[in-house]
Amino acid sequence: MSETRILVIGACGQVGTELVEELAKRFGNESVIASDIRESANFDVEYVKLDVLDREATRKVIVDYKITEVYQLAALLSATAEKNPEFGWKLNMDGLFSILDLAKEGLVKKIFWPSSIAVFGPTTPRDNTPQRTVIEPTTVYGISKFAGERWCEYYFNRWGVDVRSVRYPGLIGFKSLPGGGTTDYAVDIFHQALKDGKYECFLSADTSLPMMYMSDAVKATIDIMQAPAEDIKNRSSYNISAMSFNPAEIAQEIQKHIPSFSISYEPDFRQAIADNWPASINDDDARADWNWAHSYDLKKLVTDMLENLR
Numbered sequence: 001m002s003e004t005r006i007l008v009i010g011a012c013g014q015v016g017t018e019l020v021e022e023l024a025k026r027f028g029n030e031s032v033i034a035s036d037i038r039e040s041a042n043f044d045v046e047y048v049k050l051d052v053l054d055r056e057a058t059r060k061v062i063v064d065y066k067i068t069e070v071y072q073l074a075a076l077l078s079a080t081a082e083k084n085p086e087f088g089w090k091l092n093m094d095g096l097f098s099i100l101d102l103a104k105e106g107l108v109k110k111i112f113w114p115s116s117i118a119v120f121g122p123t124t125p126r127d128n129t130p131q132r133t134v135i136e137p138t139t140v141y142g143i144s145k146f147a148g149e150r151w152c153e154y155y156f157n158r159w160g161v162d163v164r165s166v167r168y169p170g171l172i173g174f175k176s177l178p179g180g181g182t183t184d185y186a187v188d189i190f191h192q193a194l195k196d197g198k199y200e201c202f203l204s205a206d207t208s209l210p211m212m213y214m215s216d217a218v219k220a221t222i223d224i225m226q227a228p229a230e231d232i233k234n235r236s237s238y239n240i241s242a243m244s245f246n247p248a249e250i251a252q253e254i255q256k257h258i259p260s261f262s263i264s265y266e267p268d269f270r271q272a273i274a275d276n277w278p279a280s281i282n283d284d285d286a287r288a289d290w291n292w293a294h295s296y297d298l299k300k301l302v303t304d305m306l307e308n309l310r
């Protein structure tokens with residue numbers, strides 16, 4: 001059996017930071033290469049500077065390091081992509097094609113590429129959103145993720161590219177800050193609660209969104225990559241779910257630990273994005289096909305976040 005050699009692209013982001021750490025634990029530091037657009041970064045594994053839009057540079061890293069699996073995480077998230085739609089589309093689509101094409105050539109054996117709950121739009125059922133339903137995204141991020149899902153399935157059907165994907169909900173972790181998402185409030189709130197004892201939220205009190213603790217998201221990512229190929233019956237992207245809450249509910253949970261904490265609401269342009277996303281997600285397919293299971297609910301998440309950030 002050939003040795004697993006992993007490249008994580010976009011390793012300095014919110015998911016990448018924790019994913020690299022977990023992959024290194026499971027496969028050994030020498031089997032994992034972290035890469036990002038930054039000049040340098042602090043990882044226990046080797047780091048290479050890489051712009052995924054530079055196809056020749058990407059090919060060279062994959063060949064030089066004898067990479068077998070790629071986790072392609074480089075992307076603009078929902079709020080940032082709305083500010084720069086042209087670059088959001090370019091990075092999110094060309095970054096994916098760069099890796100899909102190298103896999104099509106046989107240079108990479110397996111790919112992970114994340115999609116998002118942002119694929120859903122105002123015409124999608126908001127509660128317990130099914131795996132297969134109306135999908136009419138209204139943000140450039142959502143459009144790019146939905147198009148990416150279709151292309152993943154196409155590359156699998158047409159050329160047998162082993163690509164696997166999940167639709168991440170809002171992700172919450174303590175090891176790094178999020179960058180440019182609509183669900184970022186659920187991370188910022190912890191930092192402000194500990195620093196100032198108060199938080200001004202850019203979404204309204206009753207905006208419920210699907211959320212997940214980062215350790216569960218990392219587990220889902222590695223689990224789907226480790227599953228036998230025949231168990232992956234969906235080659236576009238799987239719904240995955242852990243919990244749903246709104247800003248008022250997470251604030252109440254934080255107040256159980258910090259009674260003086262207060263929250264105020266000043267919705268901005270991100271409110272319109274959140275209003276078009278699901279409130280909760282049905283992930284029966286992921287649970288049935290590759291045994292997806294989450295561990296963290298809101299209570300456990302809040303306790304763990306505060307303990308670690310303190």
Ligand code: AKB
Pocket residue numbers: 077078079115116117118141168169170171180181182183184
């Ligand atoms: C965002 O808010 O843009 C992301 C996502 C839900 O994909 N966290």
